[in-house]
Amino acid sequence: xxxxxxxxxxxxxxxxxxxxxxxxxxxxxxxxxxxxxxxxxxxxxxxxxxxxxxxxxxxxxxxxxxxxxxxxxxxxxxxxxxxxxxxxxxxxxxxxxxxxxxxxxxxxxxxxxxxxxxxxxxxxxxxxxxxxxxxxxxxxxxxxxxxxxxxxxxxxxxxxxxxxxxxxxxxxxxxxxxxxxxxxxxxxxxxxxxxxxxxxxxxxxxxxxxxxxxxxxxxxxxxxxxxxxxxxxxxxxxxxxxxxxxxxxxxxxxxxxxxxxxxxxxxxxxxxxxxxxxxxxxxxxxxxxxxxxxxxxxxxxxxxxxxxxxxxxxxxxxxxxxxxxxxxxxxxxxxxxxxxxxxxxxxxxxxxxxxxxxxxxxxxxxxxxxxxxxxxxxxxxxxxxxxxxxxxxxxxxxxxxxxxxxxxxxxxxxxxxxxxxxxxxxxxxxxxxxxxxxxxxxxxxxxxxxxxxxxxxxxxxxxxxxxxxxxxxxxxxxxxxxxxxxxxxxxxxxxxxxxxxxxxxxxxxxxxxxxxxxxxxxxxxxxxxxxxxxxxxxxxxxxxxxxxxxxxxxxxxxxxxxxxxxxxxxxxxxxxxxxxxxxxxxxxxxxxxxxxxxxxxxxxxxxxxxxxxxxxxxxxxxxxxxxxxxxxxxxxxxxxxxxxxxxxxxxx
RNA sequence: GCUGUUGUAGCUCAGCGGUAGAGCACUCCCUUGGUAAGGGAGAGGUCCAGGGUUCGAUUCCCUGCAACAGCACCA
Numbered sequence: 001x002x003x004x005x006x007x008x009x010x011x012x013x014x015x016x017x018x019x020x021x022x023x024x025x026x027x028x029x030x031x032x033x034x035x036x037x038x039x040x041x042x043x044x045x046x047x048x049x050x051x052x053x054x055x056x057x058x059x060x061x062x063x064x065x066x067x068x069x070x071x072x073x074x075x076x077x078x079x080x081x082x083x084x085x086x087x088x089x090x091x092x093x094x095x096x097x098x099x100x101x102x103x104x105x106x107x108x109x110x111x112x113x114x115x116x117x118x119x120x121x122x123x124x125x126x127x128x129x130x131x132x133x134x135x136x137x138x139x140x141x142x143x144x145x146x147x148x149x150x151x152x153x154x155x156x157x158x159x160x161x162x163x164x165x166x167x168x169x170x171x172x173x174x175x176x177x178x179x180x181x182x183x184x185x186x187x188x189x190x191x192x193x194x195x196x197x198x199x200x201x202x203x204x205x206x207x208x209x210x211x212x213x214x215x216x217x218x219x220x221x222x223x224x225x226x227x228x229x230x231x232x233x234x235x236x237x238x239x240x241x242x243x244x245x246x247x248x249x250x251x252x253x254x255x256x257x258x259x260x261x262x263x264x265x266x267x268x269x270x271x272x273x274x275x276x277x278x279x280x281x282x283x284x285x286x287x288x289x290x291x292x293x294x295x296x297x298x299x300x301x302x303x304x305x306x307x308x309x310x311x312x313x314x315x316x317x318x319x320x321x322x323x324x325x326x327x328x329x330x331x332x333x334x335x336x337x338x339x340x341x342x343x344x345x346x347x348x349x350x351x352x353x354x355x356x357x358x359x360x361x362x363x364x365x366x367x368x369x370x371x372x373x374x375x376x377x378x379x380x381x382x383x384x385x386x387x388x389x390x391x392x393x394x395x396x397x398x399x400x401x402x403x404x405x406x407x408x409x410x411x412x413x414x415x416x417x418x419x420x421x422x423x424x425x426x427x428x429x430x431x432x433x434x435x436x437x438x439x440x441x442x443x444x445x446x447x448x449x450x451x452x453x454x455x456x457x458x459x460x461x462x463x464x465x466x467x468x469x470x471x472x473x474x475x476x477x478x479x480x481x482x483x484x485x486x487x488x489x490x491x492x493x494x495x496x497x498x499x500x501x502x503x504x505x506x507x508x509x510x511x512x513x514x515x516x517x518x519x520x521x522x523x524x525x526x527x528x529x530x531x532x533x534x535x536x537x538x539x540x541x542x543x544x545x546x547x548x549x550x551x552x553x554x555x556x557x558x559x560x561x562x563x564x565x566x567x568x569x570x571x572x573x574x575x576x577x578x579x580x581x582x583x584x585x586x587x588x589x590x591x592x593x594x595x596x597x598x599x600x601x602x603x604x605x606x607x608x609x610x611x612x613x614x615x616x617x618x619x620x621x622x623x624x625x626x627x628x629x630x631x632x633x634x635x636x637x638x639x640x641x642x643x644x645x646x647x648x649x650x651x652x
Numbered sequence: 653g654c655u656g657u658u659g660u661a662g663c664u665c666a667g668c669g670g671u672a673g674a675g676c677a678c679u680c681c682c683u684u685g686g687u688a689a690g691g692g693a694g695a696g697g698u699c700c701a702g703g704g705u706u707c708g709a710u711u712c713c714c715u716g717c718a719a720c721a722g723c724a725c726c727a
Contacts, residue, residue, distance in 0.1 A: 103722095111656060202722030203655025210724050214655050217722070245720095249663075258700080258718050313727060337727055371653050371725055372718085380726080465727055484726085516727090553684045580684075588688045602686055614687075621687080 005056040020047035024059055035059040036186040037070055044070075046136055046184045062224050070186050072097030074134070075124075075196050075222040078189055079104045081177040082123035083112075083218070092179065093155040093206065093215055099480070100232060101196075101221035105204055107155060111216040117198040120218075124196070131190030132175035136183055144169045144180065155206065156180050195229040196222035242478035244531040245377040251536055251594060253544070254378060262375050262382030264524055272544040272573065274523055277530075278363060280639055281387055281412070281520065287641070288408050290361040290389055295341030297365060298332040307340040307497055308433050312466055316369045318382075338364035339491075339516055342390045343498040346512075351502035356512060357393035357401055363523070364388045377528055379483060384522040391515040392500065395445065398490060401515055402449030409473060409486050409519045415640040416542075417533050422482075423455055424472040426463035433467050434493040442490040443469045445513075465516075467493035473519075478532035485521040485529065536594040537617075541639045543573070548595045550577040550586040552602035559606035563599055566626055570634040591617045597633060 004012045004023055012026065020038040024031045024047065038045055039058040044066060051057070060066045076095035083090055083106055095104030106112070112120075139147070141160060148156040160169060160180060172181045174189050186192070198220045206212035223229040240246070248254050253270030256263070266274060285292065298320055304310040309317075310333075318334040321327070335341065342360045351358070365385050374380050391401050413421060425447070428439045446469050450457060457471065464470050473486030491514040494500075504510045520526035530542075540546055549564040551557055557578055567574045575595075577586050583600065590598050600612040600621070611629040614621035624632065 113656080200721060201656070204723045205654075208724070210654065214723080216655075219722080256719085261718070307727095309727060316726085339727085366727095368726080373653060373655095373723080374725060375719090467727080489727095551684095552686055555684080582683095582685050582690065583687050584685085585689055586687085591688070598687090600687070603684095604686080612687085617688085619687080 002051050003054045004051065005054075007056075007058045017050040017052040019050050020045065020057065020059070023051070023057060031059060031061075034061040036061060036067055036191055037184050039066070044184050046134070047187060048136065049184075067224060068222075069097045070184070071192055071196075071224065072102040072222045074186050074189065074192050075220060076102040076104045077134075077172070077174060077177075077179055077181070077185070078124050078127045078192060079120070079198070079218060079220060080106075080179065081127055081174065082120050084177070086116075086119060086123055087112075091153050091155055094159070101199070101219060103217050103219045105206070105215040105217045107206075107213065107215050111203065112201045112218060114201055117201075121196075121198055125194060127174070128189050128192050128194065130175060131188045133188040134185035135173045136185075137171050137173070138168055139171055141169055144171065147171075147178075148180065192222070193225065195224060195226050196220055197229065197233070236479075239478040239480070242532045242535040243377075244379070244477075244528040247531050247536040247594075248378070250592070251544075253531070256378070260383075261372075262370060264378050264381060264383070269544040270527075273538070273542065274527060276542055276544070276639075277520075277523065277527065280415075280641060281363075283639075283641055284408065284412055285361050285389070288359070288404070290359040292361045292363075293342065293345055294362060295335070295338060295345070295364065297334055299335050299341065301331045301333055303340050303344075304333055307494060308466065309336065309340070312431070313368075318367045318369055334367040335364070336366055336368045338362050338366065338386065338388045339390055339494055339514070340498060342388075343494065343500050343514070346390075346392055346500050347498070351392075351512075353394065353502055353504050353510075356502065357391050357397050358512075359389055359391045361387075361389035366522075378524045379477070379528040381522075381524050384524045386522050387518050387520045389517055391517065392495075392502075392512040393515065394504075394510075395441075395513050398445045398513060398515065399449040399452045402446070402488060403453040405488055405515075405517055406453045406455055412519055413473075413486075416530060417539070418475060421486075422474045423450075423457040424460040424463075424474060424484075425450065425457040426460040426465075426470045426472060428469065429462050429464050429466060431466060432464075433497070438492045439469070442492050446471065446488075446490045465489050465491075467491045468516075470516075475529050475533075477529055478535075483521075483525060483529060485526055486519045487517065487521065489516040491516055537596070538594075540596050540633075540637045543594075543596045545575050545593075545595055546573045546637055547597045547599055547633060548575045548577050548586075548590050549599045549601060550583065550590070552583045552600065554578075554580075555603050556601040556606040559609070560601040563601060563611055563626060563629075566630050567599070567633065570630045572630075572633055572637055587614070587616075599629065 002014050002018065004014065006012070012023065020035065024035040035047055037060045038047055039060060040051060040055050044060070060070065073096065076097065080092050080095055084092065087108060089108070091107040093105040093107060095102060144160045145157055148160065163169065170181065170183060171178055172183060172185055198218055200219045202217050203214045204217040206215050221229065221232060223232060248270065251269060252267050253273065254267055255265045257265065282292070301310060304317070313336060317336050320332045320334060321330060342362065345360065346358065363385050365383070367383050370380060370382050393401055427443055450471070460472065468489050468491040470487055470489040472484045474482050475485050476482050494514050495511045500512055501509045502512055547567055549560045551560045560576060560578065564574045564576050579586070587598065595616055598614045598616055600614060605611060609626055610623055611626055612621050612623050613629055
């Protein structure tokens with residue numbers, strides 16, 4: 001006698017176990033037609049699943065967010081069926097729904113090519129049109145293994161064997177095709193619709209392990225209807241226009257070339273942008289009571305052995321030596337990070353607890369031999385500059401320093417246009433330094449600090465640094481990829497290894513705790529994200545060229561030069577466009593170059609000593625006297641941390 | 653690093669077993685034009701590198717390098 005509670009609070013009684021289909025039908029033909037699946041006591045289920053006990057039930061229709069996930073998962077099944085029909089001998093593995101779509105991993109001697117997509121998609125549409133019902137069945141482990149062994153699906157067999165004993169093993173069939181799957185699914189393949197598209201093919205290791213065979217992964221995107229699919233495809237196209245690699249070229253910011261794989265050649269405008277950001281960061285750190293230092297690029301391997309980096313990361317370090325006979329055995333490493341060097345500075349002289357917390361900052365140029373496949377534009381490179389700092393403090397200061405750090409990071413991200421970011425808490429990895437008790441303390445301290453700072457994080461198990469747990473501050477690029485930018489790491493290990501000590505209040509020698517922290521992460525990565533975030537159209541204070549002064553006729557050249565000079569004297573970054581081109585053309589060119597302000601000088605302005613200001617890419621403009629124009633732009637170009645009434649400035 | 657794709661003018665790309673083409677950019681000339689591309693002429697390429705097949709290779713094959721997509725990695 002199950003009683004079914006519906007989302008509106010209404011109650012329905014049934015004489016015996018009922019399926020979702022029955023319940024929907026009892027409510028009305030509209031719902032019976034629209035319901036794709038249901039949520040029973042908070043868990044998504046097939047409509048055909050019987051409900052025997054009192055439950056609260058919510059039906060999932062195409063309008064619900066859950067529908068997208070169902071559509072995508074079902075589409076993955078259809079993809080697998082299509083592939084096996086078209087390419088006999090292909091083995092199936094797994095095919096989950098993901099953000100915006102789905103993928104399916106296949107094992108086949110020959111990988112798929114995008115050229116195969118048309119045929120596969122056609123077959124998929126055929127399967128959708130057939131509209132075979134998804135049928136669930138529960139089988140014993142032995143039967144499941146036997147079934148997939150018979151079909152030669154060795155990956156499925158492995159999956160089944162590795163399922164925990166408690167797990168019910170369910171199979172889903174659509175027509176003749178059958179797959180191991182937890183479900184749920186919609187009613188039939190017809191519910192998928194036609195708004196899907198295969199997007200790319202790539203390799204992926206079976207179960208993510210490089211020692212396993214490489215599978216061929218087909219990615220696709222799937223939506224409720226064609227309109228959503230089109231919107232998504234348009235969005236992707238738009239996002240590609242914001243790609244920092246493309247904008248870097250278009251705005252002439254930087255380039256990369258073979259002879260310096262993974263290192264950036266900064267062009268004048270890109271370097272200007274870099275320096276504006278660096279200057280801003282330096283002011284922020286000064287205000288935050290950090291002490292800036294500079295440490296060596298080349299450091300003897302002994303120091304890296306002592307810190308533990310040699311053992312764990314030597315394969316990713318650039319090594320250097322010299323031909324000199326006496327020095328031939330000596331190996332230097334280009335520093336892959338700054339912490340051991342900062343400890344060397346800390347270790348000079350005798351430190352007192354009175355000096356703590358001691359915040360040591362460096363814009364540290366680091367080199368890491370990143371795997372070739374990891375390189376990505378300027379976001380993942382082999383030569384980069386961290387906005388690094390190490391806070392040497394006592395254990396009881398961790399929480400206060402974390403609060404302080406999070407406040408600084410939040411203010412900076414907000415100034416740079418990122419009001420939204422995610423935080424991940426990465427705890428102890430399998431391979432690590434330090435004993436479990438130390439890790440317990442470090443993780444506990446960081447978690448407590450988070451709760452005091454009001455930081456909501458998602459847990460990222462096993463992803464901490466080898467010396468301590470870390471917070472990762474994650475930003476998303478134009479294409480939807482996540483990048484770790486800021487980080488805060490609690491480290492009890494490095495001070496021990498590098499023998500850092502201070503004299504405590506009671507006169508004894510103690511080990512400081514080290515907090516490793518970065519806000520941008522690296523200038524290179526952050527600038528890449530920044531470019532994408534603003535699509536190259538930076539706020540005035542950041543723009544590498546803030547104003548272009550453009551003439552309409554040659555008679556206006558002297559006044560244009562005077563205007564440019566006046567703006568420059570007011571600290572603005574100005575370029576002159578005196579070309580023999582029509583003003584229409586100049587407007588277009590500077591819109592393309594993403595110049596924020598165009599100052600237009602014609603004969604009239606030259607005669608009256610005025611300036612026409614036009615904010616690109618807009619069409620509105622205003623006529624101002626030269627002094628008004630200078631004053632206005634100079635005020636607008638003040639960096640946010642230097643605004644007289646900024647609340648941050650007061651707080652700092 | 654692994655799987656796949658790609659590499660032709662400064663940029664975006666077309667092309668092809670018989671030593672190269674477009675648009676934009678560049679240079680020069682005409683034009684001085686008032687707010688989203690004025691007109692004309694010219695110059696510019698060891699077709700990523702090295703090997704192989706071939707009478708002949710930018711084109712086909714192999715190797716390397718780099719980039720791109722994904723996976724793995726990320727102190």
